[in-house]
Amino acid sequence: MNDAIGELTRSLGADGVLTGQDAIDHARSPWTRLGAPLAVLRPRATAEVSDILRIAHAAGLAVVPWGGRTGLVDGAQADGALAVSTERMAAVEHIDAGAGVMRVQAGCPVQAACEAAEAQGLLLPLDLGSRGSATIGGAVSTNAGGNRVLRYGMMREMVLGLEAVLADGTVIGGLNPLIKNNAGYDIKQLFIGTEGTLGLVTRAILRLRPRPTSHNVAFLAVDGFDALPRILRRLERALGGRLSAFEVMWPAYYDLVTTAPARGTAPLPHGHAFYVLVEAMGGDPEADDEAFERVLADALETGELADAVIAKSDAERKALWALRDDVAQTARDGPILAFDVSLRIEDMPAYLEAVRARLPRPGREDPRLVVFGHLGDGNLHLIASAGDRSRETVRAVERAVYDPLRVVAGSISAEHGIGLMKRDFLSWSRSPAEIALMRTLKAALDPAGILNPGKVVGPL
Amino acid sequence: MNDAIGELTRSLGADGVLTGQDAIDHARSPWTRLGAPLAVLRPRATAEVSDILRIAHAAGLAVVPWGGRTGLVDGAQADGALAVSTERMAAVEHIDAGAGVMRVQAGCPVQAACEAAEAQGLLLPLDLGSRGSATIGGAVSTNAGGNRVLRYGMMREMVLGLEAVLADGTVIGGLNPLIKNNAGYDIKQLFIGTEGTLGLVTRAILRLRPRPTSHNVAFLAVDGFDALPRILRRLERALGGRLSAFEVMWPAYYDLVTTAPARGTAPLPHGHAFYVLVEAMGGDPEADDEAFERVLADALETGELADAVIAKSDAERKALWALRDDVAQTARDGPILAFDVSLRIEDMPAYLEAVRARLPRPGREDPRLVVFGHLGDGNLHLIASAGDRSRETVRAVERAVYDPLRVVAGSISAEHGIGLMKRDFLSWSRSPAEIALMRTLKAALDPAGILNPGKVVGPL
Numbered sequence: 058m059n060d061a062i063g064e065l066t067r068s069l070g071a072d073g074v075l076t077g078q079d080a081i082d083h084a085r086s087p088w089t090r091l092g093a094p095l096a097v098l099r100p101r102a103t104a105e106v107s108d109i110l111r112i113a114h115a116a117g118l119a120v121v122p123w124g125g126r127t128g129l130v131d132g133a134q135a136d137g138a139l140a141v142s143t144e145r146m147a148a149v150e151h152i153d154a155g156a157g158v159m160r161v162q163a164g165c166p167v168q169a170a171c172e173a174a175e176a177q178g179l180l181l182p183l184d185l186g187s188r189g190s191a192t193i194g195g196a197v198s199t200n201a202g203g204n205r206v207l208r209y210g211m212m213r214e215m216v217l218g219l220e221a222v223l224a225d226g227t228v229i230g231g232l233n234p235l236i237k238n239n240a241g242y243d244i245k246q247l248f249i250g251t252e253g254t255l256g257l258v259t260r261a262i263l264r265l266r267p268r269p270t271s272h273n274v275a276f277l278a279v280d281g282f283d284a285l286p287r288i289l290r291r292l293e294r295a296l297g298g299r300l301s302a303f304e305v306m307w308p309a310y311y312d313l314v315t316t317a318p319a320r321g322t323a324p325l326p327h328g329h330a331f332y333v334l335v336e337a338m339g340g341d342p343e344a345d346d347e348a349f350e351r352v353l354a355d356a357l358e359t360g361e362l363a364d365a366v367i368a369k370s371d372a373e374r375k376a377l378w379a380l381r382d383d384v385a386q387t388a389r390d391g392p393i394l395a396f397d398v399s400l401r402i403e404d405m406p407a408y409l410e411a412v413r414a415r416l417p418r419p420g421r422e423d424p425r426l427v428v429f430g431h432l433g434d435g436n437l438h439l440i441a442s443a444g445d446r447s448r449e450t451v452r453a454v455e456r457a458v459y460d461p462l463r464v465v466a467g468s469i470s471a472e473h474g475i476g477l478m479k480r481d482f483l484s485w486s487r488s489p490a491e492i493a494l495m496r497t498l499k500a501a502l503d504p505a506g507i508l509n510p511g512k513v514v515g516p517l
Numbered sequence: 518m519n520d521a522i523g524e525l526t527r528s529l530g531a532d533g534v535l536t537g538q539d540a541i542d543h544a545r546s547p548w549t550r551l552g553a554p555l556a557v558l559r560p561r562a563t564a565e566v567s568d569i570l571r572i573a574h575a576a577g578l579a580v581v582p583w584g585g586r587t588g589l590v591d592g593a594q595a596d597g598a599l600a601v602s603t604e605r606m607a608a609v610e611h612i613d614a615g616a617g618v619m620r621v622q623a624g625c626p627v628q629a630a631c632e633a634a635e636a637q638g639l640l641l642p643l644d645l646g647s648r649g650s651a652t653i654g655g656a657v658s659t660n661a662g663g664n665r666v667l668r669y670g671m672m673r674e675m676v677l678g679l680e681a682v683l684a685d686g687t688v689i690g691g692l693n694p695l696i697k698n699n700a701g702y703d704i705k706q707l708f709i710g711t712e713g714t715l716g717l718v719t720r721a722i723l724r725l726r727p728r729p730t731s732h733n734v735a736f737l738a739v740d741g742f743d744a745l746p747r748i749l750r751r752l753e754r755a756l757g758g759r760l761s762a763f764e765v766m767w768p769a770y771y772d773l774v775t776t777a778p779a780r781g782t783a784p785l786p787h788g789h790a791f792y793v794l795v796e797a798m799g800g801d802p803e804a805d806d807e808a809f810e811r812v813l814a815d816a817l818e819t820g821e822l823a824d825a826v827i828a829k830s831d832a833e834r835k836a837l838w839a840l841r842d843d844v845a846q847t848a849r850d851g852p853i854l855a856f857d858v859s860l861r862i863e864d865m866p867a868y869l870e871a872v873r874a875r876l877p878r879p880g881r882e883d884p885r886l887v888v889f890g891h892l893g894d895g896n897l898h899l900i901a902s903a904g905d906r907s908r909e910t911v912r913a914v915e916r917a918v919y920d921p922l923r924v925v926a927g928s929i930s931a932e933h934g935i936g937l938m939k940r941d942f943l944s945w946s947r948s949p950a951e952i953a954l955m956r957t958l959k960a961a962l963d964p965a966g967i968l969n970p971g972k973v974v975g976p977l
Contacts, residue, residue, distance in 0.1 A: 155746060155750075155862075155863065156861055156862065156863070157750075199699065200699050200703070202697055202699075206696070206697060208758070210670075210674065211697065213703075214670065214674060223954070227950050227953075227954075228950065229948075229950050229951055229954060230948055230950070230951075231951060233926065233928070234861060235859045235860070235861075235895055235927070235928050235931070236666070236859070236894045236895055236896075237662055237666060237671065237859045237891075237894045237895065237896045237928070237931035237932055238859060238928040238930075238931065238946075239659065239660055239662075239710055239928070239930045239931060239932055239933065239934050239935070240928045240929050240930045240935065240939075240943060240946035240947055241935055241943050241946075241947055241951070241952065241955050241973055241974065242710065242711050242715075242955045242958060242973070242974075243660070243673075243706070243709075243710050244951060244954050244955060244958070246703070246706040247954075247958075249703075250699055250702070250703050251702050255702075266753075267750065267753045267754045269757060270754070270757075271757070286615060290615075290617075290727065293726075293727045293800075294727045294730070294800045295800045295801060296800060296801075297729060297731070297758070297759055297798070297799030297800035297801060297805065298668070298757070298758035298759055298799065298800075299757055299758055338757070339757030339758065340753075340754045340755045340756060340757035340758075341755060341756075341757060341808050344804050344807070344808055345757065347804070348801050348804055399695045399696070399697045399698060400695070401613075401616055401694060401695075402615075402616065403615065403616070431697075434696045434697045435695055435696055435697065436696075436697045466693065467695070468693070468695050468697070468698040468699070468700045469700050470698070470699045470700045471695070471697035471698065471699060472697055472699055473699065474699050475699070475700065475701055479700075483700060483701050486698075486700035486701075487700055487701055488689075488690055490687050490688065490689050490690070491689055491690075491691060491701070491704060492701070493687075494683070494687075494689060494702075494704050494707075495701050495702045495704060497961055497962065498702060498704070498707075498958075498961065500961070501957055501958065501960070501961035502957065513701055513702070514701065514702075
């Protein structure tokens with residue numbers, strides 16, 4: 058082990074290897090439990106990542122990739138392992154504006170990548186709450202979702218090429234900018250959404266879109282669940298591909314983000330059954346504004362919509378989005394447990410009723426469940442007041458959320474991933490044959506089990 | 518072997534197993550070399566496919582999946598193997614119009630799936646020349662592309678869930694309709710674009726889109742290559758997500774499809790450097806028509822466009838598309854070799870010049886090269902007159918097309934796949950490490966090497 062640290066220091070330089078208290082200090086995060094790594098490694102380039110894996114492989118040391126460490130499933134927990142931080146691989150290396158592609162290093166923060174694209178008149182349509190800290194490598198490794206999946210797909214759809222390093226240090230250099238490439242197996246898929254358990258992502262080529270010139274945002278009030286999918290389909294049809302977000306908030310969420318100490322103010326009266334933030338982006342401001350207003354007017358006229366307000370300036374658009382982004386309010390009254398499930402829209406009302414009925418009731422109060430999410434994608438975020446954070450309470454809340462999901466064939470993770478936190482529930486959403494196949498893959502690509510061990514598929 | 522045939526007959530029934538001359542007769546195809554299969558199997562359901570693989574695995578017999586058998590890379594060649602035809606698994610099982618998803622069996626023809634979606638007011642945006650014969654299972658297994666990739670992505674983007682059977686008969690039942698599902702590895706990716714070498718696709722859940730209510734098609738003439746990407750980007754920006762096709766034809770292709778014996782007539786005068794079919798689809802007919810006319814008028818005014826004609830009726834739209842679809846004309850003057858490459862748009866002119874310079878010249882005539890393709894995706898189809906079809910000539914033409922592609926890091930297959938035909942050239946587009954990783958996957962999922970053996974990654 059000391060030999061391995063010595064060899065790593067020779068490869069990365071002294072400032073590339075933090076050990077002891079330095080490593081533990083570096084591992085502090087408000088978001089996720091990182092544990093006490095054996096060392097924190099800070100490579101500067103792919104060749105150094107390859108060195109790390111070659112050395113770790115020979116020494117049988119576990120390797121845990123660290124991006125922004127804002128994941129929510131303990132996927133970066135690195136107790137006793139070599140944590141490989143991509144913090145010094147944060148460059149936007151190249152943008153080809155004509156072709157609409159960018160090449161970035163894994164450690165590049167999502168927001169920096171988005172801003173670099175925007176500066177060239179282009180759009181990287183990845184829009185996450187954690188945009189300031191999450192990295193491209195982390196977004197690829199977790200197949201990140203976010204607010205615009207409805208239109209642009211998840212991270213998987215934005216990745217044209219990937220460079221990754223295998224467990225033994227082999228570099229897989231697939232930095233290809235081609236939109237269509239059926240030359241053999243599409244092996245980059247192995248590294249997307251597998252949370253660093255099959256290889257470490259070092260660089261990516263991402264597909265960019267033209268930056269829209271129209272931007273319409275509205276806030277809607279709706280009085281019955283059944284109207285929500287009807288409004289969604291109406292908008293999809295009428296806006297012909299321009300609809301980019303359909304974010305639904307249940308009243309408990311709306312109340313939290315529009316009352317002090319939250320800074321947001323209510324754009325529509327309280328008391329409705331649902332609130333929806335909708336967004337459309339296009340290329341023809343005048344016609345797009347008109348079409349957006351028209352479809353909302355039509356929906357008001359049919360009674361599908363109870364009320365609506367359209368943002369009239371960039372400041373107003375930002376204020377509406379700030380409500381959706383102010384997720385921190387859900388934690389203001391005590392400990393919470395956050396979930397990220399997906400299911401068919403039609404199953405949502407009965408599912409949420411079943412969850413509420415099963416949540417544990419510490420004391421006499423009703424358990425609080427705050428719900429919001431990307432309804433267009435079937436993705437809901439559930440925030441449950443935990444009462445306490447004992448192992449028993451946590452498990453009881455998890456069972457309350459996941460057991461009814463099994464009945465409707467939903468997914469225990471729409472976008473956050475599995476990490477350590479949801480590993481025990483993987484079989485709620487996947488069959489034994491599917492999990493066995495995942496383990497076949499893991500054994501084939503990481504026979505020594507050194508890549509982010511224990512995450513996703515558990516110990517082999 | 519006879520034991521195995523007996524066991525298969527017991528499982529599938531006598532009409533489910535064709536042998537001897539019956540098998541050879543069933544194997545005739547004008548499109549692809551199918552060889553002389555040991556037997557042609559015609560399962561009716563997933564359980565029978567599972568039986569086939571279990572029996573074949575035990576007996577060490579090769580299994581080759583057959584869909585529409587209109588592939589272009591000899592991926593269905595089944596000499597001495599059990600050919601598994603999905604012809605009796607052709608049903609559209611279910612459409613959930615509210616959720617916008619459909620469940621189909623692998624043998625369902627693409628066109629039948631598209632028509633079933635359309636009947637429910639929805640769109641399955643897969644548009645291939647072989648739509649009448651190609652099957653959904655084949656389209657999934659080859660990650661089919663086609664005319665609308667620009668907007669809707671390839672087959673990979675349309676697949677929400679897959680059911681597949683592994684080499685040993687294990688059924689992987691991932692028939693999940695969720696748009697977002699990060700519950701562990703996305704194992705369906707293993708069966709998309711891997712040409713039946715890692716498992717056999719039996720059913721799929723496909724994502725449908727709202728059926729557009731506006732449909733604009735135009736035919737353009739352009740006099741310089743540099744203007745093509747400028748026009749493409751202009752349309753993308755102005756049409757804000759509605760642009761669904763940008764199909765470029767080089768003059769030799771345009772001449773072929775607009776002169777007798779072709780039935781098409783020229784919508785614009787001959788003599789221009791390039792012709793482009795553009796299509797947009799949206800949800801607001803009046804506004805969309807106007808925006809489409811406006812952006813073309815703008816491009817004419819700047820001189821980017823030399824000429825343009827907009828289809829004014831459904832008959833006119835069909836007539837323009839018929840030109841693009843009349844690929845059969847390229848074979849009317851003798852044997853041809855068809856290629857399907859992708860590369861960066863900016864590399865195309867120099868690449869095509871290099872190909873022309875290298876094509877073998879039998880006799881004194883110039884070799885003929887017909888070019889057309891999905892320029893927006895970087896995907897060109899090259900049709901070379903072979904002169905003769907001797908092994909030497911074929912190899913010389915292949916080298917003429919592929920060698921210059923290597924220089925520009927292009928792909929030897931944008932959408933057709935590798936099969937047997939391009940296997941020797943896989944290393945032109947993939948590194949040794951990438952090919953080794955493909956073989957690791959193949960060995961892990963098909964250790965006995967019975968699944969479509971020899972295809973894509975070659976013999977193990």
